[in-house]
Amino acid sequence: MKKSVIRVGRFRLAAGLAAGFAVVAAAWCALGQNRSLMTVTPVTYLYPEQVTVPAGRASALTLHFQIAQGLHINSHTPSDDYLIATTLTFPAGSGVRLVNADYPPGSDLTLAMDPKTHLSVYTGEFAINAQIVAQAGNHLVEGQLRYQACDGSQCLPPKTIPVAIDVIGR
Amino acid sequence: MLAVQERLRGARGVPYNIGMRSFPVRRNTLVLGAVLLLLAIFGWAGWANWEYRQQAAERQLALERAAHPDIQVPTMAGTASPSVTALEGKPAPPFTLEKLDGTKVSLASLRGKAVLVNFWATWCAPCKIETPWIIELQNKYASQGLEVVGISTEGEDLKADDTAGWAKQKASIADAVKQLKIPYTVLINGDSLSDQYGGLDALPTSFYIDRKGTIVASQEGLTGEADMEAKIQKALKE
Numbered sequence: 001m002k003k004s005v006i007r008v009g010r011f012r013l014a015a016g017l018a019a020g021f022a023v024v025a026a027a028w029c030a031l032g033q034n035r036s037l038m039t040v041t042p043v044t045y046l047y048p049e050q051v052t053v054p055a056g057r058a059s060a061l062t063l064h065f066q067i068a069q070g071l072h073i074n075s076h077t078p079s080d081d082y083l084i085a086t087t088l089t090f091p092a093g094s095g096v097r098l099v100n101a102d103y104p105p106g107s108d109l110t111l112a113m114d115p116k117t118h119l120s121v122y123t124g125e126f127a128i129n130a131q132i133v134a135q136a137g138n139h140l141v142e143g144q145l146r147y148q149a150c151d152g153s154q155c156l157p158p159k160t161i162p163v164a165i166d167v168i169g170r
Numbered sequence: 171m172l173a174v175q176e177r178l179r180g181a182r183g184v185p186y187n188i189g190m191r192s193f194p195v196r197r198n199t200l201v202l203g204a205v206l207l208l209l210a211i212f213g214w215a216g217w218a219n220w221e222y223r224q225q226a227a228e229r230q231l232a233l234e235r236a237a238h239p240d241i242q243v244p245t246m247a248g249t250a251s252p253s254v255t256a257l258e259g260k261p262a263p264p265f266t267l268e269k270l271d272g273t274k275v276s277l278a279s280l281r282g283k284a285v286l287v288n289f290w291a292t293w294c295a296p297c298k299i300e301t302p303w304i305i306e307l308q309n310k311y312a313s314q315g316l317e318v319v320g321i322s323t324e325g326e327d328l329k330a331d332d333t334a335g336w337a338k339q340k341a342s343i344a345d346a347v348k349q350l351k352i353p354y355t356v357l358i359n360g361d362s363l364s365d366q367y368g369g370l371d372a373l374p375t376s377f378y379i380d381r382k383g384t385i386v387a388s389q390e391g392l393t394g395e396a397d398m399e400a401k402i403q404k405a406l407k408e
Contacts, residue, residue, distance in 0.1 A: 114299040154372040154391035
């Protein structure tokens with residue numbers, strides 16, 4: 001059986017292949033540059049924005065947070081004293097008292113360059129289960145979450161973000 | 171007319187000639203090549219789309235919190251941010267800072283030596299990982315004129331008049347120096363140099379300064395002992 005053969009100009013074939021690869025390579029490089037200049041907010045408070053609770057009685061409140069992809073923050077009980085624990089606080093005199101905060105347990109993280117060091121961290125989304133007591137009335141509480149974020153090779157300075165909740169005590 | 175006929179014959183699989191020189195390619199090979207190229211492009215497009223969606227999600231998060239100052243995060247491990255690499259080839263910004271015992275040390279006093287300026291903090295786990303490497307490199311290259319200066323950036327959220335806060339910070343730095351057995355010079359209040367040294371948005375950040383006082387290399391994040399050694403050698407040579 002005779003196999004079909006096409007005769008193609010050598011330069012046309014080479015030019016076609018080179019152009020194809022050049023397009024793919026250029027797109028790849030453009031994507032890479034975009035990525036290295038990424039700006040992220042390490043931790044974002046998600047919700048709730050408003051809650052209604054019985055006035056003068058302890059009530060459960062679950063606060064949800066999101067950690068940026070590729071970053072982690074220390075848990076509330078970090079693996080070493082020198083590490084900064086993630087901590088939620090409510091300001092005094094806001095009409096809402098933070099009685100207790102139950103933090104989730106941290107996940108164990110080992111850094112690639114030092115497998116002996118184990119860290120207790122949060123990644124992705126996490127929630128803090130709080131107990132609050134609100135006075136009667138409408139209170140705009142400016143809570144605060146203090147944390148310190150890192151990726152696999154570097155750390156950002158400790159930061160405190162606002163946790164704004166409208167608490168209605170009835 | 172003849173050329174058109176030749177093209178039509180070529181489309182039916184009969185050998186044909188285009189241009190001055192040509193060579194035979196089997197139709198199956200050509201088809202297989204085209205299919206593989208298409209598959210590669212589809213694969214790349216899928217990956218690019220996934221990346222784009224990840225970036226879009228992160229941009230959205232950043233927008234939602236636009237009211238709060240963001241921090242630029244170099245996400246490529248070991249790749250220094252532009253504000254840090256921009257200092258390479260330039261004279262190292264001068265500084266005078268205190269040691270834990272209150273003694274003042276200036277960069278100018280180290281002229282004639284190659285200097286590794288390592289910004290770190292006690293809360294920075296990667297900084298603690300690279301500290302033993304720095305100690306080892308200091309021991310190895312001290313005789314050739316290397317001087318290591320560790321600058322703690324502790325206290326960035328403390329006010330200048332917070333005496334108790336600063337005392338606590340100093341105690342924690344002293345404790346870390348003792349625990350890590352750091353033999354080289356450690357200075358405090360490094361955050362005061364953040365503007366001159368590229369923002370110090372992430373730690374560890376290091377600058378390698380040659381004997382004439384020029385920054386010849388920089389580093390943000392853990393890059394490994396071998397990379398640090400190569401940069402020290404560069405600073406010693408120039």
